[in-house]
Amino acid sequence: MIVSIIIMLIVALIVIALWVSAVQQHKEKQETERRKDLTKQKKIIEESEDVLLNSANIPMSEHILRIVQRRIHDALVTMVQLSPNSKELKSRLNEAKERLGNQLDATNSETLVLPDNDKQLITLIQGIKKLRAVLRSEHGKGKVDSQVFVAEDKRLEKLQLRINIESQIKRGISARSANMVGSARQYFEKAYATVSAVAYSDDYITSKRQELEGYLEAISTELKASNATARKKKAEQEQDDLDVLFAPKKKW
Numbered sequence: 001m002i003v004s005i006i007i008m009l010i011v012a013l014i015v016i017a018l019w020v021s022a023v024q025q026h027k028e029k030q031e032t033e034r035r036k037d038l039t040k041q042k043k044i045i046e047e048s049e050d051v052l053l054n055s056a057n058i059p060m061s062e063h064i065l066r067i068v069q070r071r072i073h074d075a076l077v078t079m080v081q082l083s084p085n086s087k088e089l090k091s092r093l094n095e096a097k098e099r100l101g102n103q104l105d106a107t108n109s110e111t112l113v114l115p116d117n118d119k120q121l122i123t124l125i126q127g128i129k130k131l132r133a134v135l136r137s138e139h140g141k142g143k144v145d146s147q148v149f150v151a152e153d154k155r156l157e158k159l160q161l162r163i164n165i166e167s168q169i170k171r172g173i174s175a176r177s178a179n180m181v182g183s184a185r186q187y188f189e190k191a192y193a194t195v196s197a198v199a200y201s202d203d204y205i206t207s208k209r210q211e212l213e214g215y216l217e218a219i220s221t222e223l224k225a226s227n228a229t230a231r232k233k234k235a236e237q238e239q240d241d242l243d244v245l246f247a248p249k250k251k252w
Contacts, residue, residue, distance in 0.1 A: 076096050169212070172185075
Protein backbone atom coordinates (compact mmCIF):
# COMPACT_ATOMS: atom_id res chain seq x y z
CA MET A 1 0.00 0.00 0.00
CA ILE A 2 2.71 2.42 1.02
CA VAL A 3 4.69 1.42 -2.04
CA SER A 4 1.69 2.18 -4.25
CA ILE A 5 1.24 5.60 -2.65
CA ILE A 6 4.92 6.38 -3.12
CA ILE A 7 4.75 5.34 -6.77
CA MET A 8 1.65 7.53 -7.27
CA LEU A 9 3.39 10.46 -5.61
CA ILE A 10 6.44 10.00 -7.82
CA VAL A 11 4.26 9.85 -10.94
CA ALA A 12 2.36 12.92 -9.74
CA LEU A 13 5.61 14.81 -9.16
CA ILE A 14 6.86 13.84 -12.62
CA VAL A 15 3.59 15.01 -14.19
CA ILE A 16 3.75 18.28 -12.23
CA ALA A 17 7.40 18.76 -13.22
CA LEU A 18 6.56 18.15 -16.87
CA TRP A 19 3.61 20.54 -16.66
CA VAL A 20 5.72 23.24 -14.98
CA SER A 21 8.42 22.74 -17.61
CA ALA A 22 5.88 22.98 -20.43
CA VAL A 23 4.40 26.16 -18.93
CA GLN A 24 7.85 27.65 -18.51
CA GLN A 25 8.82 26.80 -22.07
CA HIS A 26 5.55 28.32 -23.32
CA LYS A 27 6.23 31.53 -21.37
CA GLU A 28 9.79 31.68 -22.68
CA LYS A 29 8.51 31.17 -26.21
CA GLN A 30 5.95 33.94 -25.74
CA GLU A 31 8.62 36.26 -24.34
CA THR A 32 10.93 35.48 -27.26
CA GLU A 33 8.12 36.20 -29.72
CA ARG A 34 7.27 39.41 -27.85
CA ARG A 35 10.86 40.62 -28.03
CA LYS A 36 11.07 39.73 -31.71
CA ASP A 37 7.90 41.67 -32.43
CA LEU A 38 9.16 44.65 -30.41
CA THR A 39 12.40 44.62 -32.38
CA LYS A 40 10.41 44.46 -35.62
CA GLN A 41 8.21 47.42 -34.67
CA LYS A 42 11.24 49.38 -33.48
CA LYS A 43 12.90 48.82 -36.85
CA ILE A 44 9.75 50.03 -38.63
CA ILE A 45 9.77 53.22 -36.54
CA GLU A 46 13.50 53.87 -37.12
CA GLU A 47 13.10 53.30 -40.87
CA SER A 48 10.09 55.63 -41.00
CA GLU A 49 11.86 58.34 -39.00
CA ASP A 50 14.86 58.12 -41.35
CA VAL A 51 12.48 58.71 -44.25
CA LEU A 52 11.03 61.77 -42.52
CA LEU A 53 14.51 63.13 -41.85
CA ASN A 54 15.08 63.11 -45.60
CA SER A 55 11.93 65.17 -46.16
CA ALA A 56 14.16 68.26 -46.21
CA ASN A 57 15.82 66.91 -49.37
CA ILE A 58 12.98 64.85 -50.87
CA PRO A 59 9.82 66.70 -51.91
CA MET A 60 6.95 64.94 -50.09
CA SER A 61 3.22 65.35 -50.57
CA GLU A 62 0.79 65.44 -47.65
CA HIS A 63 -0.34 61.91 -48.58
CA ILE A 64 3.19 60.56 -48.17
CA LEU A 65 3.75 62.37 -44.87
CA ARG A 66 0.45 61.03 -43.52
CA ILE A 67 1.32 57.49 -44.58
CA VAL A 68 4.72 57.58 -42.87
CA GLN A 69 3.35 59.24 -39.71
CA ARG A 70 0.53 56.69 -39.56
CA ARG A 71 3.09 53.90 -39.93
CA ILE A 72 4.98 55.19 -36.88
CA HIS A 73 1.73 55.55 -34.93
CA ASP A 74 0.58 51.99 -35.71
CA ALA A 75 3.97 50.54 -34.78
CA LEU A 76 3.84 52.36 -31.43
CA VAL A 77 0.31 51.06 -30.80
CA THR A 78 1.61 47.52 -31.25
CA MET A 79 4.59 48.18 -28.97
CA VAL A 80 2.35 49.57 -26.22
CA GLN A 81 0.19 46.46 -26.48
CA LEU A 82 3.31 44.31 -26.12
CA SER A 83 4.71 46.42 -23.26
CA PRO A 84 1.66 47.97 -21.52
CA ASN A 85 3.69 49.11 -18.51
CA SER A 86 6.15 51.21 -20.52
CA LYS A 87 5.58 54.89 -19.80
CA GLU A 88 8.09 55.90 -22.47
CA LEU A 89 6.19 54.04 -25.20
CA LYS A 90 2.87 55.51 -24.07
CA SER A 91 4.38 59.00 -24.16
CA ARG A 92 5.74 58.45 -27.67
CA LEU A 93 2.35 57.13 -28.79
CA ASN A 94 0.63 60.29 -27.51
CA GLU A 95 3.15 62.41 -29.41
CA ALA A 96 2.50 60.38 -32.58
CA LYS A 97 -1.25 60.95 -32.18
CA GLU A 98 -0.69 64.70 -31.84
CA ARG A 99 1.47 64.79 -34.98
CA LEU A 100 -1.24 63.00 -36.94
CA GLY A 101 -3.72 65.63 -35.80
CA ASN A 102 -1.52 68.56 -36.80
CA GLN A 103 -1.20 70.21 -40.19
CA LEU A 104 1.61 68.62 -42.18
CA ASP A 105 4.06 70.70 -44.21
CA ALA A 106 4.09 69.12 -47.65
CA THR A 107 6.69 70.26 -50.19
CA ASN A 108 6.40 70.90 -53.89
CA SER A 109 8.02 68.36 -56.23
CA GLU A 110 9.25 71.28 -58.35
CA THR A 111 11.56 72.48 -55.56
CA LEU A 112 14.10 69.69 -56.02
CA VAL A 113 17.67 70.87 -55.43
CA LEU A 114 20.46 68.50 -56.45
CA PRO A 115 23.26 67.90 -53.92
CA ASP A 116 26.74 69.18 -54.68
CA ASN A 117 28.59 65.86 -54.45
CA ASP A 118 28.06 62.24 -55.46
CA LYS A 119 27.80 60.94 -51.90
CA GLN A 120 24.90 63.27 -51.11
CA LEU A 121 23.30 62.38 -54.44
CA ILE A 122 23.48 58.66 -53.65
CA THR A 123 21.92 59.32 -50.22
CA LEU A 124 19.09 61.23 -51.89
CA ILE A 125 18.37 58.40 -54.35
CA GLN A 126 18.51 55.81 -51.56
CA GLY A 127 16.06 57.92 -49.56
CA ILE A 128 13.57 57.92 -52.43
CA LYS A 129 13.95 54.16 -52.86
CA LYS A 130 13.26 53.63 -49.14
CA LEU A 131 10.23 55.88 -49.39
CA ARG A 132 8.85 53.87 -52.31
CA ALA A 133 9.48 50.65 -50.35
CA VAL A 134 7.52 52.03 -47.38
CA LEU A 135 4.69 53.04 -49.69
CA ARG A 136 4.54 49.56 -51.24
CA SER A 137 4.63 47.93 -47.79
CA GLU A 138 1.75 50.03 -46.44
CA HIS A 139 -0.27 49.46 -49.62
CA GLY A 140 0.34 45.72 -49.27
CA LYS A 141 -1.11 45.87 -45.74
CA GLY A 142 -4.22 47.57 -47.09
CA LYS A 143 -3.44 50.86 -45.31
CA VAL A 144 -3.07 52.94 -48.48
CA ASP A 145 -5.77 53.44 -51.09
CA SER A 146 -4.78 51.99 -54.48
CA GLN A 147 -5.36 55.27 -56.32
CA VAL A 148 -3.19 57.14 -53.82
CA PHE A 149 -0.51 54.44 -54.06
CA VAL A 150 -0.39 54.55 -57.87
CA ALA A 151 -0.29 58.36 -57.97
CA GLU A 152 2.37 58.72 -55.27
CA ASP A 153 4.56 55.90 -56.58
CA LYS A 154 4.41 57.44 -60.06
CA ARG A 155 5.37 60.83 -58.62
CA LEU A 156 8.37 59.34 -56.83
CA GLU A 157 9.38 57.42 -59.96
CA LYS A 158 9.35 60.68 -61.94
CA LEU A 159 11.38 62.30 -59.16
CA GLN A 160 14.04 59.58 -59.48
CA LEU A 161 14.06 60.13 -63.24
CA ARG A 162 14.51 63.88 -62.79
CA ILE A 163 17.43 63.34 -60.43
CA ASN A 164 19.08 60.99 -62.93
CA ILE A 165 18.64 63.37 -65.87
CA GLU A 166 19.55 66.55 -63.99
CA SER A 167 22.67 65.02 -62.44
CA GLN A 168 23.93 63.86 -65.86
CA ILE A 169 23.26 67.29 -67.37
CA LYS A 170 25.01 68.98 -64.44
CA ARG A 171 28.06 66.75 -64.91
CA GLY A 172 28.04 67.39 -68.65
CA ILE A 173 27.96 71.16 -68.20
CA SER A 174 30.79 70.94 -65.66
CA ALA A 175 32.92 68.78 -68.00
CA ARG A 176 32.27 71.13 -70.89
CA SER A 177 33.33 74.13 -68.80
CA ALA A 178 36.58 72.27 -68.08
CA ASN A 179 37.10 71.75 -71.85
CA MET A 180 36.52 67.99 -71.43
CA VAL A 181 34.33 67.84 -74.51
CA GLY A 182 34.46 64.07 -74.89
CA SER A 183 33.32 63.46 -71.30
CA ALA A 184 30.65 66.14 -71.64
CA ARG A 185 29.26 64.44 -74.74
CA GLN A 186 29.11 61.09 -72.91
CA TYR A 187 27.12 62.63 -70.03
CA PHE A 188 24.71 64.37 -72.41
CA GLU A 189 24.29 61.22 -74.50
CA LYS A 190 23.53 59.17 -71.39
CA ALA A 191 20.93 61.71 -70.25
CA TYR A 192 19.44 61.81 -73.76
CA ALA A 193 19.19 58.00 -73.85
CA THR A 194 17.36 58.10 -70.49
CA VAL A 195 14.91 60.74 -71.75
CA SER A 196 14.32 58.85 -74.98
CA ALA A 197 13.60 55.58 -73.14
CA VAL A 198 10.70 57.11 -71.16
CA ALA A 199 7.38 55.64 -72.28
CA TYR A 200 5.37 58.80 -71.60
CA SER A 201 5.81 62.44 -72.58
CA ASP A 202 5.19 65.63 -70.62
CA ASP A 203 6.47 69.21 -70.56
CA TYR A 204 9.55 68.25 -68.54
CA ILE A 205 10.55 65.35 -70.82
CA THR A 206 9.97 67.45 -73.95
CA SER A 207 12.00 70.41 -72.65
CA LYS A 208 14.90 68.21 -71.49
CA ARG A 209 14.99 66.36 -74.81
CA GLN A 210 15.24 69.69 -76.65
CA GLU A 211 17.84 70.99 -74.19
CA LEU A 212 20.01 67.88 -74.61
CA GLU A 213 19.67 67.96 -78.39
CA GLY A 214 20.95 71.54 -78.24
CA TYR A 215 23.96 70.55 -76.12
CA LEU A 216 24.82 67.59 -78.36
CA GLU A 217 24.47 69.66 -81.53
CA ALA A 218 26.70 72.40 -80.09
CA ILE A 219 29.33 69.83 -79.07
CA SER A 220 29.15 68.20 -82.52
CA THR A 221 29.72 71.60 -84.15
CA GLU A 222 32.63 72.32 -81.80
CA LEU A 223 34.23 68.95 -82.53
CA LYS A 224 33.84 69.43 -86.28
CA ALA A 225 35.43 72.87 -86.07
CA SER A 226 38.20 71.50 -83.85
CA ASN A 227 38.86 68.61 -86.25
CA ALA A 228 38.88 70.97 -89.23
CA THR A 229 41.39 73.23 -87.47
CA ALA A 230 43.54 70.22 -86.59
CA ARG A 231 43.47 68.98 -90.18
CA LYS A 232 44.38 72.44 -91.47
CA LYS A 233 47.31 72.68 -89.06
CA LYS A 234 48.45 69.21 -90.04
CA ALA A 235 48.25 70.06 -93.74
CA GLU A 236 50.18 73.29 -93.20
CA GLN A 237 52.82 71.39 -91.20
CA GLU A 238 53.14 68.79 -93.95
CA GLN A 239 53.45 71.54 -96.56
CA ASP A 240 56.16 73.23 -94.50
CA ASP A 241 58.01 69.92 -94.30
CA LEU A 242 57.76 69.50 -98.09
CA ASP A 243 58.95 73.05 -98.68
CA VAL A 244 61.98 72.38 -96.53
CA LEU A 245 62.62 69.04 -98.24
CA PHE A 246 62.42 70.36 -101.80
CA ALA A 247 63.83 73.81 -101.21
CA PRO A 248 66.85 74.62 -103.45
CA LYS A 249 70.08 73.78 -101.72
CA LYS A 250 72.44 76.64 -101.15
CA LYS A 251 75.85 76.42 -102.69
CA TRP A 252 78.68 77.19 -100.41
